[in-house]
Amino acid sequence: MTYDITALGEILIDFTPSGKDSAGDLIFARKAGGAPVNLLATAAHFGGKTAFIGKVGEDMFGSFLRSVLKKCNISDEGLVTDKVHNTTLAFVELNEHGDRDFSFYRRFGADVFLEKSEVNEKIIRQSKIFHFGSLSLCAEPARSATGYALDAAKRAGCLITYDPNYRAPLWENESIAVERMKEHLDKVDILKIAKEELYMLFGNDEEAAIRTALSYGIRVMLVTDGANGASLYMRNGRVSLPAEKVNTVDTTGAGDIFFGTFLHEWLKNNSTLADITVEKAAQYLKKAIAVAGKSTERYGAVASLSAIEKKRNRKENNNESSSILRKKRFAR
Numbered sequence: 448m449t450y451d452i453t454a455l456g457e458i459l460i461d462f463t464p465s466g467k468d469s470a471g472d473l474i475f476a477r478k479a480g481g482a483p484v485n486l487l488a489t490a491a492h493f494g495g496k497t498a499f500i501g502k503v504g505e506d507m508f509g510s511f512l513r514s515v516l517k518k519c520n521i522s523d524e525g526l527v528t529d530k531v532h533n534t535t536l537a538f539v540e541l542n543e544h545g546d547r548d549f550s551f552y553r554r555f556g557a558d559v560f561l562e563k564s565e566v567n568e569k570i571i572r573q574s575k576i577f578h579f580g581s582l583s584l585c586a587e588p589a590r591s592a593t594g595y596a597l598d599a600a601k602r603a604g605c606l607i608t609y610d611p612n613y614r615a616p617l618w619e620n621e622s623i624a625v626e627r628m629k630e631h632l633d634k635v636d637i638l639k640i641a642k643e644e645l646y647m648l649f650g651n652d653e654e655a656a657i658r659t660a661l662s663y664g665i666r667v668m669l670v671t672d673g674a675n676g677a678s679l680y681m682r683n684g685r686v687s688l689p690a691e692k693v694n695t696v697d698t699t700g701a702g703d704i705f706f707g708t709f710l711h712e713w714l715k716n717n718s719t720l721a722d723i724t725v726e727k728a729a730q731y732l733k734k735a736i737a738v739a740g741k742s743t744e745r746y747g748a749v750a751s752l753s754a755i756e757k758k759r760n761r762k763e764n765n766n767e768s769s770s771i772l773r774k775k776r777f778a779r
Contacts, residue, residue, distance in 0.1 A: 451495040453574040454483035459535035479515040485700040489707025500525035504557040508534035525567040529557040563595040577605040632663040684725035695743040705739035
């Protein structure tokens with residue numbers, strides 16, 4: 448088996464708001480969460496072969512997450528079950544714009560306790576892209592396991608992609624977060640980063656921050672800016688594209704869906720670091736912005752993908768019906 452993308456990192460339950468009960472209290476819906484999983488689900492949704500490396504507890508939530516991976520056509524061969532630590536949980540609160548605030552129950556969450564010995568190197572060796580995020584760098588032993596997996600991916604010749612996804616409650620302090628979020632940048636080929644995290648890691652002078660980030664050897668950098676769209680930076684050029692107007696209710700996972708779409712387009716077009724151009728990458732950027740925007744019109748990251756597919760199918764069916772009608776009229 449050859450995988451298009453393998454990702455390592457956090458996998459957890461997101462409890463997202465789902466209305467109120469008769470007493471006016473919030474109802475929370477159980478959703479599969481974790482940035483690497485959202486990215487893989489996006490790529491798998493578009494037909495990519497994906498695999499996940501991580502850890503869940505031996506509990507009802509761990510069983511649910513394993514079933515979600517299988518349902519999304521993500522290989523769970525690299526998913527380890529922890530008999531001591533429970534599955535990580537997060538509660539998500541949304542404001543009127545669909546932006547999120549998180550409360551994590553992770554200090555003793557299973558995903559933090561992934562050991563180097565539990566990293567499935569065989570999967571990594573069979574992968575075109577190896578993806579990781581920064582939340583697996585918060586604490587040991589997952590931090591060391593991530594570095595170990597990255598070294599294995601480099602030896603295997605994988606394209607390395609990274610999303611430094613900052614969540615303040617999960618770090619001891621911001622200075623430690625910045626240090627660790629930057630510690631593997633010299634191994635990264637494609638970086639996706641939110642604008643606020645670009646400033647956090649490299650300073651508030653945007654042009655200087657971009658130059659500093661690229662100086663690590665990053666070949667393609669994607670900077671997302673919410674409702675303002677996203678930008679692409681390479682050594683030989685740059686491009687910025689606006690976001691599409693959508694009726695946003697939940698931005699959870701939008702950045703992951705953005706990056707998953709971009710990487711799928713990269714693989715679909717057989718792009719390489721040697722031959723990619725700004726013009727070609729800009730086409731992938733445009734598609735990523737569109738899909739990510741549509742995903743915010745539904746609650747839950749993974750759940751929103753099926754809604755996007757239904758809309759796309761209806762549009763294609765309508766186009767096909769219109770084409771048939773035009774042909775019939777022409778035949779008359």
